[in-house]
């Protein structure tokens with residue numbers, strides 16, 4: 001899975017209330033949730049996002065509640081991948097479960113600025129920064145998690161496995 | 167290279183070698199758990215997955231404990247959903263009514279968890295079973311649904327913080343005080359993404375129930391799991407609760423830890439966590455004299471028989487202060503029955519306590535002891551977030567059963583030594 005897009009940079013400890021405030025949890029439709037993505041951080045944030053853009057964050061992205069609506073809102077906003085220094089544990093799981101790939105870049109995040117153009121190869125674990133010419137290598141996403149992403153998330157993945165006689 | 171407890175247990179449940187933190191492994195699970203709040207969501211996901219049977223009807227556990235006995239129509243409907251699902255799937259371990267206890271107090275007593283197990287639960291305090299030497303952790307409802315369907319899940323191998331407890335333990339100091347001390351020192355995100363591993367002479371001498379009290383609150387430091395080696399005491403406990411064939415498990419002497427912490431129990435006084443975060447921990451002397459309106463003794467943290475004994479020890483021959491409500495909720499039917507047989511319930515009633523059924527009840531502000539604005543409670547539960555037990559303008563202090571019981575008698579927060587005969 002390879003995507004190219006423009007970076008939207010956010011800081012450390014972005015919690016699930018910042019990603020999708022509780023007042024919008026009345027639906028589980030990604031498109032609806034996507035309209036309010038990051039509204040707890042900056043009202044109207046999503047308006048600057050083009051389909052295919054890439055979210056880059058600092059430490060502990062997605063901390064707070066276990067709401068599965070947070071990765072859905074990001075997907076709904078048209079963002080296909082999130083890169084961060086580190087992710088909060090339950091968010092990390094929920095991301096892949098909902099079909100949103102996440103890559104942990106560690107300190108290398110500090111070399112990326114808002115507006116940079118990146119190509120992210122999730123399968124190989126390679127991030128190419130076209131604005132600086134740098135290449136970042138990280139641990140690639142394991143095969144079964146890629147399968148899960150290809151199935152559109154955990155619900156689709158389990159459907160497939162059960163359908164395949166597993 | 168040596169392995170931590172987390173690495174060792176996960177390796178037993180996967181087909182690959184576990185070489186260290188950060189690695190992602192797919193593990194077979196021993197047990198999947200959900201409750202009356204989280205099971206309905208998991209059931210919804212299971213339906214979306216097209217699941218018609220769970221991986222093993224013996225190893226899916228459903229406990230309707232949060233609002234039991236059902237407090238209103240909504241909670242009754244939720245339980246009905248879970249009950250019908252359990253019947254449909256032939257789930258053996260479905261609990262409600264007189265069989266129910268607070269899930270994390272109930273499962274060990276039923277012998278459903280043992281050393282070396284991997285347990286996932288749609289409840290953040292699933293980490294309690296680390297007290298038995300099991301790798302146990304809370305997940306979202308969809309994750310638990312998938313585990314119920316497939317019998318496996320994935321984990322990122324956590325780094326481990328090792329906590330050694332040494333010294334001479336003073337009277338009225340124990341498991342709750344040690345875990346509050348750890349959370350006070352490292353903070354509510356101090357062990358984020360990591361496992362806590364507890365060891366040292368004080369831990370070796372600690373009862374298995376005490377170990378479960380400590381493991382229970384690992385999540386309050388952000389940890390994924392709170393782990394104890396399984397030793398002869400653990401095996402005696404699991405055998406007494408109907409299990410056979412369990413074996414000990416311990417970390418390797420040369421295991422790699424991300425960080426080490428040590429606690430000297432000598433001279434330590436009981437700990438109290440002040441509003442509104444479990445990390446606001448003070449020695450009881452520093453908060454002594456603060457008046458309370460309500461005292462709650464129970465929950466998956468401190469509602470076991472040992473906790474009830476500790477409370478009864480302080481309450482024997484005493485009366486609850488005028489104007490204070492003391493609510494005691496044994497966490498399981500077995501603890502309730504044992505408390506009756508040992509005369510503890512009589513002690514509680516003589517002291518003027520309300521003794522309720524096993525339920526989560528006030529712990530999460532559900533029912534049976536909700537706080538009004540301006541009211542203050544000292545509780546043996548695990549979270550004191552703003553509004554957790556009722557009004558946003560109420561306060562919860564967290565402490566051990568001895569401190570809570572003593573405070574009920576004094577009407578103010580107090581060191582138990584000043585109350586007990």
Ligand code: SF4
Pocket residue numbers: 232268269270289291465466467525526529530547548
């Ligand atoms: S007693 Fe409290 S913390 Fe424990 S499972 Fe029930 S609500 Fe959760």
